Amino acid sequence: MIKIESLYKNFGDLEVLKDINNQIAAGEVVVVIGPSGSGKSTMLRCLNRLEEITSGQVYIEGTPINNNETNINQIRQKVGMVFQQFNLFPHKTSLENITLAPVKVKKMGEEQAKKIAYDLLDKVGLKDKADVYPNQLSGGQKQRIAIARALAMQPEIMLFDEPTSALDPEMVGEVLEVMRDLAEEGMTMVVVTHEMGFAREVGDRVLFMDEGRIVEEGPPKQIFGEPQEERTKDFLSKIL
Amino acid sequence: MSVSYKRKDVEYLLGFLDAVNWQEIYLSLAEAMPFLLKGSLMTIKITTISVGVGIVLGVLIGLARVSNNKIVGGIAKGYIEIFRGTPLLVQLFILYYGLPSLGLNLTPYFAAVLGLGLNSGAYVGEIVRGGIESIDVGQMEAARSVGMSYGQAMRYIILPQAVKRIIPALGNEFIALLKDSSLVSVIAVKDLTRQGRLIISRTYQSFLIFLAVAFFYFVMVFIMTRIVNYTERKLKVSD
Numbered sequence: 001m002i003k004i005e006s007l008y009k010n011f012g013d014l015e016v017l018k019d020i021n022n023q024i025a026a027g028e029v030v031v032v033i034g035p036s037g038s039g040k041s042t043m044l045r046c047l048n049r050l051e052e053i054t055s056g057q058v059y060i061e062g063t064p065i066n067n068n069e070t071n072i073n074q075i076r077q078k079v080g081m082v083f084q085q086f087n088l089f090p091h092k093t094s095l096e097n098i099t100l101a102p103v104k105v106k107k108m109g110e111e112q113a114k115k116i117a118y119d120l121l122d123k124v125g126l127k128d129k130a131d132v133y134p135n136q137l138s139g140g141q142k143q144r145i146a147i148a149r150a151l152a153m154q155p156e157i158m159l160f161d162e163p164t165s166a167l168d169p170e171m172v173g174e175v176l177e178v179m180r181d182l183a184e185e186g187m188t189m190v191v192v193t194h195e196m197g198f199a200r201e202v203g204d205r206v207l208f209m210d211e212g213r214i215v216e217e218g219p220p221k222q223i224f225g226e227p228q229e230e231r232t233k234d235f236l237s238k239i240l
Numbered sequence: 241m242s243v244s245y246k247r248k249d250v251e252y253l254l255g256f257l258d259a260v261n262w263q264e265i266y267l268s269l270a271e272a273m274p275f276l277l278k279g280s281l282m283t284i285k286i287t288t289i290s291v292g293v294g295i296v297l298g299v300l301i302g303l304a305r306v307s308n309n310k311i312v313g314g315i316a317k318g319y320i321e322i323f324r325g326t327p328l329l330v331q332l333f334i335l336y337y338g339l340p341s342l343g344l345n346l347t348p349y350f351a352a353v354l355g356l357g358l359n360s361g362a363y364v365g366e367i368v369r370g371g372i373e374s375i376d377v378g379q380m381e382a383a384r385s386v387g388m389s390y391g392q393a394m395r396y397i398i399l400p401q402a403v404k405r406i407i408p409a410l411g412n413e414f415i416a417l418l419k420d421s422s423l424v425s426v427i428a429v430k431d432l433t434r435q436g437r438l439i440i441s442r443t444y445q446s447f448l449i450f451l452a453v454a455f456f457y458f459v460m461v462f463i464m465t466r467i468v469n470y471t472e473r474k475l476k477v478s479d
Contacts, residue, residue, distance in 0.1 A: 048385060050381055050384065050385060073384075073387045073388070073389050074387070076384065076385055076386065076387040077386070077387035079385075080385070080386070081382075081385040083378060083381070083382060083385075085376075085378050087376070087378035087379060087381060087382035088382075089379065089382070089383075089397055089401075090401065091400050091401055091404070100386075100396060101386035101387060101388065104388065104392055104396060105386065105387040105388055105392070106387075146382075149382075149386065150385070150386065152386075153386055153387060
């Protein structure tokens with residue numbers, strides 16, 4: 001589904017990602033953890049080329065994306081993304097936030113897009129908020145709308161960039177619940193998070209990143225139970 | 241404030257008011273009115289078209305300024321530098337008196353609209369750029385992440401939000417443009433200012449007529465300000 005090949009990313013002189021290699025299978029839920037500044041968000045953003053890749057390659061279903069011939073807009077339709085700061089469109093209602101891309105990008109009919117949107121609103125438990133503008137929603141509600149917006153394009157992969165980090169603690173649960181449902185439905189997910197509980201319960205595989213490299217990876221049980229690397233142990237001891 | 245009026249002063253003032261021939265003023269104004277109204281219409285016409293030209297140009301220039309293409313951005317920057325760096329009056333002179341020596345004769349009206357529009361485009365361009373840059377980068381990222389092209393993201397997500405923020409600045413710009421349009425009177429356009437001067441050249445009542453001209457401008461600006469405020473309030477509703 002996703003293949004990352006010797007991925008490097010520099011910001012000026014700063015090497016943020018150094019030789020990242022990985023493969024993510026269809027239906028897999030991969031959780032990326034690590035200290036801040038370790039490059040985990042940058043790596044995630046390279047997967048739909050929101051960050052330009054310095055060198056190396058990322059394949060989405062076999063299509064290389066670091067490539068001028070590839071239409072990145074088409075790739076992005078298959079790869080949904082959820083942001084830490086929600087980034088809902090403030091001048092659009094919840095419903096419009098969800099229908100906009102299907103209508104404008106996929107050229108879907110207005111009615112069909114609305115139908116899909118209502119189903120998604122139902123799924124994230126916010127059917128009654130369809131005609132409300134984002135500024136009238138709580139953080140947790142905003143993030144659930146943002147998930148619905150990404151799902152409206154019927155993506156095959158979902159990327160989550162610290163989706164609960166900007167939320168008040170009491171709203172983290174409702175967002176994680178939506179994500180858990182999504183994982184159970186078999187969505188391929190890459191999740192950058194500090195929610196170790198979620199990583200342990202929902203993750204199929206955990207990647208621990210530090211200083212721009214994947215230091216260790218494995219099933220959650222192994223990473224949290226018996227980490228092999230010193231840096232992993234050190235990190236986990238600080239946060240658990 | 242304790243100002244003590246001396247009797248002498250009061251008498252002087254009353255004498256001055258007595259000396260004013262109110263009937264004559266009334267007659268001159270009545271006579272001037274059709275010309276001033278005609279001039280006002282011309283001023284409104286020129287300003288409206290120039291505002292249109294300014295908006296279209298300004299949006300293009302603003303978009304060019306924020307584009308990643310260095311050449312496009314550079315051209316836009318150069319344009320702004322030139323039109324902001326030289327006086328509007330000189331720009332009008334070049335268009336109307338300068339171009340004919342190259343074989344290009346513009347009508348006064350066309351030269352006026354072109355000059356004001358080109359000039360306004362530079363200022364609006366900077367306002368639009370500021371508006372676009374004030375929108376959080378997350379908005380562009382979210383739009384791109386669902387597969388929108390750069391152009392779609394600009395059109396559906398960035399510009400609608402930017403427009404709301406720049407309405408007050410745009411309003412100021414257009415009020416300034418309305419007043420600056422009085423400069424076109426020197427290239428033979430019969431706008432409000434020129435009509436005033438034409439009347440004065442016949443009647444020599446500079447003070448009265450220029451006061452009337454100022455009053456007409458004031459009324460137009462007053463109305464325009466209300467329109468800007470109204471638009472601003474209307475657009476705020478969805479925030």
